[in-house]
Amino acid sequence: MSFSGRNDAAASNMKPIQVKLVLLGESAVGKSSIVLRFVNNEYQDNKEPTIGAAFLTQRCKLDDRIIKFEIWDTAGQERFHSLAPMYYRNAQAAVIVYDITKPASLEKAKTWVKELQRQANPNIVIALVGNKIDLANNRAVPYEEAEAYANENELLFFEASAKTGTNIIEVFTELAKKIPYEQILANNKNLNSRPGQNENGRVNLVDQDNNNQENGQCNC
């Protein structure tokens, strides 16, 4: 997988596949930090809590496809719980984050998994991510326990660190590999009967230009 750059002329000509991705998890497990690391390759200490759901995008190239992640980074606070269904409802991918130093956050993650299995799109690809492995000294959730749970529920499983950047790209790469693109494309065709034109009937030239201007590219 490579992230689209100016040199990928062939790839950039293709229409990107839009993938709606939603991040879920208890508050203060590092959802926003993971996204920030993924999108901007940055890290901020003492980030203020998210309000509602933040929206970010990132383009990636996988094999000969361009994937555009529409990332909805939801707030973990309980009062925003009612917003989550709006974002996971027709998401193709979900990243459920827990904090390896807090066992309660894994329990919350499990409830999210259950909620998704019950109410989300049945083809949704779910990744369980244990964040903050840079704090492995204070680890309270054993790797094996979380892995066993993930295997049991057929989830992708990673332990990562947004602070050091470990495993962050891998999470999204593995997710991207698992997504059933044929279905998405088929759905999109049904929705947009005239490809190349947006809903206003205009030819979409903006996208490609915009693509080159995008500054949120991955540096690796």
Add this chain to the structure above:
Amino acid sequence: MSAYLARSKRTFGVKAQDNNNNSSENENLLNVNLSIDNEVEYNKRNVVLSPEASLLTMDSISLKNNYFECPICNEEIFGIFQLNNHLDIVHTENQSGNVILSIFRKTQKITEDITGAKTNIKNVQPIINKSHWEKSSIDDKCSYPECKKQLGIRNGKQNCYCCGKLFCDMHTNFSMRLSELAKPDSNSPNWFKVCQSCYTSREGYNNAEGQHKSLTHIFLEARKNNIEKLCLEENLLILRLEKLAKSLSVLHEKKGVSVNQRAIEQSVVQWKEDSSTYQCYRCNSRFGKVRNRRHHCRLCGQLFCNDCLEELPLYRDIKDETTLIGTTKSCNHCKRIVFRQKEMNTKEKLPQEAKLYEQIKFNQSIVDSMLPKYNELLLKLSLKSSGTFSKDSYQEAALYREKLIKNFHQIDLLSKRILKLPANSKYHRTLQTNIAKGSIIFLQNNMITLKMLPEKDEINVINEDIEKTKRIKEINVAMEALNDQYSMLQGYYQDALFNRKFDNAKILEESIQDITLEIEKLKVELEEINF
């Protein structure tokens, strides 16, 4: 007392239908079987059922109300008569008898193999009176009322061995045991062809109850043995009791002279050695040195623990309770036996009023114990602030209320019955009216103040209120979150436009639409709730 032995013997018996040699062999075999139960004749297709008996014994014929299921074709048939008819008509011997017949044939073969001899009775024609037979002519018709078929080669021609009239084959397709005088006889060893009317009109054809006989005398015989033993025991114990009382009364009179009471008691009955057992004779609990000590029953002399022992009152005259002279100990078994007769007498002697009064007291005690619980439940139910109350507690309260009202009703009935009793004197009447008055006062105090349960609707309303406020809170929280998100999205949208990221702007726009829809939905719901 009489015991009935209800017997329903069904014999899918087997009687070969043709008169060939083979069949008469079967007949003989069967006769042996059937003669075991000679009291009622049971024929092959005569399934005699009693409703009760069928439940107990029938597995092949199931009973549904008055419906019988044919054991062969499982057809449902109403009534026993119809079933018998059905079996007679539909299932001819070659169908129904086959299985059973083959079993009989097998067993016969085995017996033949063992004995090595075939019985030769088959060749001997049984003697039967044929003088009453109708003479055969050219133009004969079947005598069965609804048949009237022309008799001949086609329909067959056969005299009924019983009534002697001529019938077609179909209506003589029945067999019955007949005596030599051609009368139905269940003890006869010989089977003869008979017509349907003779067959169905014979004794016991419609007998649905089966045979019964009184076994009271057997019961009485069995009881006599028991009772004799018991009487013997009782007499022995009473004798001992009287002896005890006598010696003790002597002891009382000679107050100055010290006589060992224990010695007297031991003289009445041999006491068991202390070391002879480690367990209570009755409950088998182990004796100890300090706890659970040994005690002797003064009537039977066995060793008992304290729990199995009772105080035994001693009367100078056992029939007169006022002559109590002292008490001693006996096991509760002995005490019961000794005073059984007396208790029975006193119970019978108890006047009707006393019995009714006891019942009233009993009902009142139930009410007294239940009322506080009921009131407590009511209090719980009426407290609206205590959160949602479960349906269970409502039902429980309803149950209590029902029981209470039942008891009140019972008390009322009993007091009225007391009033209806005959009175011997003025004072007797006063007593009766006073009891009735007392129970009425009780009812006034308790029944009239019995609070009604809150209406179910009321409860639902309360529950709904609680749910409503809960939901409103939820909606308010959700609205707040949605509004926050809405303003966030607006910001993102402006940014996207500013940075000329129009596809992102499109997604954000959709999201904003979603949010506004959601907000609208919640607003509508909120209005509905408030309305």
